[in-house]
Amino acid sequence: MDSLKLSLRLPKKEALFKLNRKGITSTIGYLFTLLLVLFLPNIYSAITTFERELTEVARGLYMAQALVFYPLLIIFLIIAGVTLISGGGLLLSKVLKRKLRYQQVWKMTAYALTLPLIFSTISTYAGFPDYVTVLLFVVPISYLLYKMITVYPKRS
Numbered sequence: 001m002d003s004l005k006l007s008l009r010l011p012k013k014e015a016l017f018k019l020n021r022k023g024i025t026s027t028i029g030y031l032f033t034l035l036l037v038l039f040l041p042n043i044y045s046a047i048t049t050f051e052r053e054l055t056e057v058a059r060g061l062y063m064a065q066a067l068v069f070y071p072l073l074i075i076f077l078i079i080a081g082v083t084l085i086s087g088g089g090l091l092l093s094k095v096l097k098r099k100l101r102y103q104q105v106w107k108m109t110a111y112a113l114t115l116p117l118i119f120s121t122i123s124t125y126a127g128f129p130d131y132v133t134v135l136l137f138v139v140p141i142s143y144l145l146y147k148m149i150t151v152y153p154k155r156s
Contacts, residue, residue: 003030007114011147018019112144
């Protein structure tokens, strides 16, 4: 809960530095929990709307996929997505000549994803066009990364 409160306060310097002191395990756990909560309606919908005429074996397999493989897919997508976005953040930190290591940028990106993910999830459920959903993800994450990177001092 502390991570969520601090993530919502980004790009403030105090929140940024407190979040960067957290371990990588708690960061990944936070992202997993956030995405699980955001995609819970999708999981519920998938479980309740599958075809009623399936055999018990097929139904059991479907439930196993929804309850076991979906969270594993979420973990993979978390790590891959944060890694790609933080690569862009590291490139931005080099362009801005800031003293940052990849590990710092990765954690910053992970926590900065909170608001953009909430915005894009709400816009998806509200039925907005895909380009609006993408904009509601890309613009805030770009802004937050830029503001957080500029908090750090320039290289000497």
